[in-house]
Amino acid sequence: MASTPGNQKARHSENSQGKKSQHAEEAIFYMNCRAAYLTVFKSSLENIKSKEQLSLVLQQAGRNPSQKTINKYWTSQTSSLNFDDFCAILKKEKPPTKNELLEAFGKIDIDKAGYILHDELCKILTTRGDKMTWEEVTSITNQADFNCSGKLDYNKFCELYLTTSEQCCKAARDRLETDPRLRQQHFGNQTENFPEGISLPVSKPSPRVSRKTDLKLPKADSRAPSRPSSAQSSKASTSTTVTVGASSSSSTKLIVEPDTMKEWQCAQCRGCFYLEEDGEIISHKYRLHLPQRSALCVTIRPFTIPQAERKSCHWLSVDTALFILKENETQENLQLVSFTELQNKEVFGWRGELGAGVYWLLPFTTGCRLRKVKTQISGEAKLVWRDEDGELALTKEFRAALLEIFETIDLDGNGLLSLEEYNFFELRTSGEKCDQEAWAVCKENFEMKKNELTRQGFLDLNLMEANDQDGDPWDLWVTLLSLGYNKALEMTEACPFVIDVCAERCKPRVKAISLEAGGSQLSRAVCRSVVNKGEAKVLDGSENIFIYTYRSGSRITSVIENKSENKVIIHVNNEQSKNCLNNRGLTVFAVEVAPKSMMVSQHVMALNEQEEWIYSCVHSLVC
Structure with missing residues (x-):
């Protein structure tokens, strides 16, 4: 009998509900993964570098791995495991259910008395199946409730085991929700929400190491490309491909003709990007004062220090940019005017006209080339x-x-x-x-x-x-x-830069105000610049999710905008890209975008500028 429209509609509804349920389960799974990982590490970009760390982070996820289980995933060829590897392990090493535990104990308790002798349990755990060490067995039996006869009520023990495991996971989730720093570590990078009225952060000191504390060397943050993520994307996706030739850049004529600029008045100010221990980048911020309306030429570039001219300088390859924001009535109310999108080799610049008033100059670097590296x-x-x-x-x-x-x-x-x-x-x-x-x-x-x-x-x-x-x-x-x-x-973990401001009809004044992280104002400016200038694509199958891609000189930036009322998880796959380097250090990753907000998905540059590079990225909706 042919299916009726009503039956087809019912089946379609059931399938849709099933997909929604599957996506919801995956969202919970990845939230638990992230919560456990960030209990042990500062960032999900940080790698697991030892068996001990692997065991600890698995325990935070509610697992109780034996040494054999650890050895299965950490072999003699393993040097590190990343967040995606950790998620894949958790999918394989699922926690046992109460019925599975009772069934296992029931095979030992042949008489079905509900009890097991202490000595008998220890013998079985150390000699059968996935054998445990005496230390592992002792850690378990110390938590068990043996009576005075040396018997264990394994029904109560199973309840204790499962409760402890769930409490461990819950503690990790609670910590993730209450710690502002961890809430920003969504799958390995910063997330920015953009409510109205965000103020420029107040300047505050940012010492990396206090003179009054023990000296600790920065640990190298090995951001090796990840294996394909275990995140399963839905059909809602969009792909973007950009091919860039060797040593190619948007080299638009940047500087005004020298004869024209002879009468212009200029101001110069230096500064520096500093890489923090957790991968965050801080820099000087500046206030620009223009006494009257004037044509302007603003540039920023890495600064060649005279003493370092004869040696190879890591920072000269670091990308730079400058965002110009107008201060209206207060510095809390800043409006993006423009940014340095013109490029001439390592110099990025902007030309235009600004009215009299106070402006903020916020330096920016993507972090593609200013990052933690292993150096011998x-x-x-x-x-x-x-x-x-x-x-x-x-x-x-x-x-x-x-x-x-x-x-x-x-x-x-x-x-x-x-x-x-x-x-x-x-x-x-x-x-x-x-x-x-x-x-x-x-x-x-x-x-x-x-x-x-x-x-x-x-x-x-x-x-x-x-x-x-x-x-x-x-x-x-x-x-x-x-x-x-x-x-x-x-x-190796800093990049000095120099800013030049030349005005046609007045003397510009530039003053360094603070040394701090970019903050929400800079994040908003970066996103707005990409949304205003970039190519927009709607995520297929999801009318409220937009992916913006913008190429500015030698770098490409993608921004995700979530116009829906619910948070979404977007899976990002760069496996088809060639000769590319991104700021996350991951080939495949996932990002979480809050409702009614936008965030940078990634910044990408050429790994080798002397060769052609291809940016090929697929954004897919997970949840």
């Missing part, structure tokens, strides 16, 4: 030595690094450090400011000009610090590590 360092550089008279002196290598640092923190480039510039340095390295009284002491002991510290004065100040520690370089290394240097005195 043969030995620790020497910072100080003693001469024939036993007096301490700075080594040639350390002096060179200090002169590089001086150029970076000399924000106005006048060859001297003002108290304000020096305090940015102090806040970064120690978290404390130098007050006027302490500055007066510096003036008495170190070379100054016009109440500003000279290069020699800065070198002597660091030598004094070494003398205070009787040659112990501990505090000196705190400073170096905080400023992005490794133990070989290479700047």
